[in-house]
Amino acid sequence: MTQLPSVAICIPTFNQAQYLLASVNSACTQTYPNVEVWVADDASTDETPEVMAQLCQKFSQLHYYRQPQNLGIAGNNTWLLNQPKTEFIVRLDSDDLLMPNYVETLVKLLQKYPEAGYAHNAVQEINEFGENRSIRRVSRTQEMQNAEDALRASVTGYRVAANICMFRSKVLQELRFYEDRPEFVEDYDLSVRIANAGYGNVYTDQILACYRVWTDVKKARSKRKHLQLKGYIRIFEESLLPAFQSRGWDTKIIYQQRRKFAIIHSAYCFLPIFNQAERAELIDLLKKLGDSPALRLRLLLLSWGLAPIFEWQHHAELRLKGIVKGWISQLRVDS
Incomplete structure (x- = not known):
């Protein structure tokens, strides 16, 4: 056997x-x-x-x-x-x-x-x-x-x-x-x-x-946002970019996605758990990840206290994606 x-x-x-x-x-x-x-x-x-x-x-x-x-x-x-x-x-x-x-x-x-x-x-x-x-x-x-x-x-x-x-x-x-x-x-x-x-x-x-997915009462995961941003930078620069270049693929999409990632994660950096020095470090990392006029405008709006609105928008988009994926899965089963 x-x-x-x-x-x-x-x-x-x-x-x-x-x-x-x-x-x-x-x-x-x-x-x-x-x-x-x-x-x-x-x-x-x-x-x-x-x-x-x-x-x-x-x-x-x-x-x-x-x-x-x-x-x-x-x-x-x-x-x-x-x-x-x-x-x-x-x-x-x-x-x-x-x-x-x-x-x-x-x-x-x-x-x-x-x-x-x-x-x-x-x-x-x-x-x-x-x-x-x-x-x-x-x-x-x-x-x-x-x-x-x-x-x-x-x-x-x-x-x-x-x-x-x-x-x-x-x-x-x-x-x-x-x-x-x-x-x-x-x-x-x-x-x-x-x-x-x-x-x-x-x-x-x-x-x-x-x-x-558990309630992060002490915000331990959010406190590691700097590790996440540093990690994304390394992934794009050390893994994705060389892989695309070695194949002769257009790398424009990589830079576009870096800018998108920076905008998506910008609201987290304005949580009240971060002091001024920590927030400055995170903003610097966001710009290294994907600086753009859109990011700088987002950072300005966030500095005016609009972080909860952008956080709600992001989570609403994630929930909508989950619903769509569920529909697709059910259609696949029914067919």
Whole structure:
């Protein structure tokens, strides 16, 4: 009997003990039999070690390692994804969940399309209490997307429903994982580099995971806006621009998208959590990302206190896109 391909589910974590139990349980109870689960604790200061001690007693396929010092998102992920010696690797954040048939379904897809570097899927968005919110989908009709199409599409952003993906291990090894890559947008950067290396991706509209969106009371995520902006700059300059230039493609769209990104993210920089020096740094990063007369006008309007209006507009556009994607998905099912 032919042995099934081996799969590792890798869960990086930092101070999310309250979600670990459900996340690890979802990874360890897959319908697919040949699965091992790895958890890398990036020197958490909460009850993560105690929670993991209980889980390690329950699940024999579970491996737990606690970093002696905090490595950051990219560093911890690079260490973690480099540990398994399996054919496929799943990256799962410690506050997210997998449906029982996640691994079984995506392994079959990656076997069907050997030219795909990773597989992804529609997700159920949940809140911090585990209650269902909206469904996230990717607006595309084809199951397989080739490398060149993926590279062109990536100019407009990270083209997945959520950063819960199954990768071919050899592809991650070829690209040296997240080593020396930007923080906070490391998954987007990796998807660009995978496409540049000649690998496509495969997508299913099945809901195979739960992606958690929680109320950021202390604004910890917003406080990392400078990391996100620095990351976008590096993606455009170090990944996208060289990829387009090497193929002789028109790079005008890259500069257009940089300016668009800067405008989209400008309102966040005027949240009251930022002091004057922090806001000045963020504005400087916005201009480095994509300076334009439109950005300077937006910054002027934001300085007059109009940030809530632009924030509402952006979230309304995202909700509308979600509704349209749902309609497209239903039409596909009905046909």
